[in-house]
Amino acid sequence: MSNRRVAYIAGVGQTEFKRHGGIMDRSQFQVAAEAVLAALADAGMTPADVDGFASFSNDANEAALMQVALGVPQLRWMSMVWGGGGGGSCAAIAQAAAAIQAGYAHTVVVYRGLCQGQSRRFGRFGEGRTHGNFVHPYGLFAPAQMLALQIRRHMYLHPQIHEEHLGMIAVNSRANANRNPHAIMYGKPMTLEDYFKTRYIAEPLRLFDCCLESDGGCAIVVTTESRARDAPTTLVRILAAGHGSGPGWGSGPLGSQNMPDADYGSTNSRLIARELYASAGVSPEDIDTAQIYDHFSGMVLMALEEYGFCDLGGSGEFVAQGNIAWKTGKLPINTSGGQLSEAYVHGMNVAIEGVRQMRGQSTSQVDDARLCLITGGLGVSPTSALIIGRD
């Protein structure tokens, strides 16, 4: 490790998680502010300790207004990651880490507040989509339908991946959610047989291959090593953080499907995965648990391949062998229930679970977990990822 500054995660916070439209008693902005304050309290901090905010996906809860609302005396960093839906979740954390490492700020809170009942449901047709002219007249409206095209192509090229393997991702998340009282699907167990009884949304994706649509807020405090040492929480270091995209993805899955042929059936993570491991100085075998952005089960299978946990096309077998299961598998994933079964807060809840694993506080705790991979939204542009570790 060089002597450059290193960024740490000193606090995490969240509100209650509800189904879409479930939080109507207060504004989305208030929900975001509650999450920020909860994360600061977790870090033993107050708004006076904050000098930066970061978010993504055109979060409507603007940093300038958050500063006003919380009475932050001076901001030195405000950043927003362009586009990509949840693809920017780890990117916003990466930008916060970059601000800390470069010395532009000392404490940046990354947040996302999402109340779909106060804006719109993500699983529905929405006006104004870039390149919407090339998808809407054909009835291609929602991310599940769009990413089903990539998943179908990947399964065609790798016919050893079956729909049963999609189901195993969904069942795994549900099992983890049933140990997490904060999960929306807590108390609702699901077997593979139950999974196969549900209807298709967009083949090969069934209802429970698709993430929840949720209301809730999440926040993460990124700060310097010295401030993290003063916090009451376990030291969780950001070993590597990155975001970006291969060519052609900006108008890709959510647009006109013109990403390169060699990369089409992928999560757009091959380039970032290689650089992330190199930057952290670790390899896939070193990762104890992964929190993989699970908007759709098939994208998780592809991510297991691209992040090097199994060979290209080998994700189905990897999952069928029990490798992702808590707590016997060698790589338990999405241990809070993920976005398939805990909540969909654009990946921020997935990132918080990674921090809990490093602190030993997960409801599906991996024994002696020291390194965790976290990804942002997959198969979009940008995508993003982190490797975090317990010191």
Place this chain on the structure above:
Amino acid sequence: MAYFPASMPKPTPNFDDRDFWNTCTKRQLRFQTCADCGEPRHPPGPVCPYCSSFKVRWAEVEGAAVLYTYTVIHHASHEAVAGNLPYVVGVVTFPDLPNVRMVTNVTNINPSLVHIGMHLRLWWDDVGDGTWIPRFSPVDKLPA
């Protein structure tokens, strides 16, 4: 009869793609091509990603296509499609345009028979107001 009801969203052409949709009104399917390096591209955009040229020409395709991937949609994410369920959205490629892929519908076929690699033929769907949408069907099952 248009394939979807009249409430289906129509393209609203913009600076970058209006030439594409204008040629569709003449029932011609043309893709933007760099006038300098000759590489075709889609969706239309102002600059060539291969050589940075702003000069464009338009290459017409005859209408033969191959299915690259598809999904059978069973859920209405817009009320306009509720009566069409299930319907097939496909991505097609064209023999002479290797970098171009187009989202479209595969029609006139039982969805369970759709498969990657199948050969398709272009047909034009009159959705009203002078707008024509390119859709595809199996070669031997073109709509009348």
